[in-house]
Amino acid sequence: MAGMSLRLESIYRRYGKVMAVNDLSLELPAGKFITLLGPSGCGKTTTLNLIAGLDQADGGSIHMGERDITRVPPNERGMAIVFQNYALYPHMSVFDNIAFGLRLQRRPKPEIQSRVRHTAELLAIEHLLDRRPGQLSGGQQQRVALGRAMVKKPAVFLLDEPFSNLDAALRARMRTEVKHLHQTLGTTSVFVTHDQEEAMTLSDLIAVMRDGKLVQYGTQHEVYGKPRDMYVATFLGKPRMSLIEGSLERHAAGVVFTAPDVRLELGTAESIGLRDGEWPRVAAGLRAEDVSLGAPGGLSFDAQVALLEPIGSDTFVELEVGGATVVARVPPEDPVAVGDRVTAVIKPGRVHLFDLDSTERIVR
Numbered sequence: 001m002a003g004m005s006l007r008l009e010s011i012y013r014r015y016g017k018v019m020a021v022n023d024l025s026l027e028l029p030a031g032k033f034i035t036l037l038g039p040s041g042c043g044k045t046t047t048l049n050l051i052a053g054l055d056q057a058d059g060g061s062i063h064m065g066e067r068d069i070t071r072v073p074p075n076e077r078g079m080a081i082v083f084q085n086y087a088l089y090p091h092m093s094v095f096d097n098i099a100f101g102l103r104l105q106r107r108p109k110p111e112i113q114s115r116v117r118h119t120a121e122l123l124a125i126e127h128l129l130d131r132r133p134g135q136l137s138g139g140q141q142q143r144v145a146l147g148r149a150m151v152k153k154p155a156v157f158l159l160d161e162p163f164s165n166l167d168a169a170l171r172a173r174m175r176t177e178v179k180h181l182h183q184t185l186g187t188t189s190v191f192v193t194h195d196q197e198e199a200m201t202l203s204d205l206i207a208v209m210r211d212g213k214l215v216q217y218g219t220q221h222e223v224y225g226k227p228r229d230m231y232v233a234t235f236l237g238k239p240r241m242s243l244i245e246g247s248l249e250r251h252a253a254g255v256v257f258t259a260p261d262v263r264l265e266l267g268t269a270e271s272i273g274l275r276d277g278e279w280p281r282v283a284a285g286l287r288a289e290d291v292s293l294g295a296p297g298g299l300s301f302d303a304q305v306a307l308l309e310p311i312g313s314d315t316f317v318e319l320e321v322g323g324a325t326v327v328a329r330v331p332p333e334d335p336v337a338v339g340d341r342v343t344a345v346i347k348p349g350r351v352h353l354f355d356l357d358s359t360e361r362i363v364r
């Protein structure tokens, strides 16, 4: 089953003075893996609880397929939710934890047996079915929590930071497993995280949130490649996108970005898709993979090496130029040292431009 599509229409949720969710509209296509991404307190869990029906919106509506489910109780929504803290029943065996929802639905015994076994097989926890949660590692408990949700064959799968209690290595492994599971089952999945890397590796679509609002919604490629403002630009990507503050000059030959010790001839306003308007102060945004070290010419500027950060496959080189910091990515064998004078070379067409006042993207 490919799962159901969801549509949130102008959802509001207020707690006292806090607007936890503020006019949120979102289309979640059937069978896709959608991530709600944003810093702590931006309204991710509230949104998930509203989708699950565990909380009621103050305004707006939620549709599943064609059906308005805004007032439908949680157990009639055909969804399953996995919480950050697992919330397993400690006095029950793993088998009984997974079987719990099916027993509530009064499924026949043989069916429960086979569905629990099948789910346990998918998650590689068949050998743990007789144990209690207290006798399992964190990763194993997380699998049981996933199994308890999966066994119900939900139309929508909701996951709230399910891996945050796991160590880095296990988190990466569970991430891959969840991606495999999603490919196998094809259930519409809504995943909540504040970890941009997790969001990028898992998702078909990423909804970037801030202060209860949706800032940008699109594929990993879109939000990473064309961030709509400086917030999204610097939230996604590691290392963070470098920003140089400066101004734009318009010449007959084209648009030039200037900042202390930096002059970048970007091409015509048309070719870079510069929006109409006055931009007195702008920021040029550069991703490390678009900056290398080389010979002057084209889009380049001279800088001084301030710090080296080798990560094995590459080395990130922190450069100092006219008071700004720009990170370049170079092959690990490149001979550079702190203090060297070098030339930073930027890939054509890879300069992001933002209006410093509104922080919005002003190029295509």
Ligand SMILES: Nc1ncnc2c1ncn2[C@@H]1O[C@H](COP(=O)(O)OP(=O)(O)OP(=O)(O)O)[C@@H](O)[C@H]1O
Pocket (backbone or CB within 6 Å): 015, 016, 018, 019, 020, 038, 039, 040, 041, 042, 043, 044, 045, 046, 047, 194
């Ligand atoms: N039951 C509640 N009563 C009062 N305020 C709440 C309640 N639940 C959430 N909030 C507030 O609403 C805002 C959004 O909270 P929410 O839990 O949705 O954030 P989140 O994005 O999931 O954060 P985190 O990453 O820390 O889990 C926060 O400011 C939070 O303090």
Ligand SMILES: [Mg+2]
Pocket (backbone or CB within 6 Å): 044, 045, 046
């Ligand atoms: Mg949360």
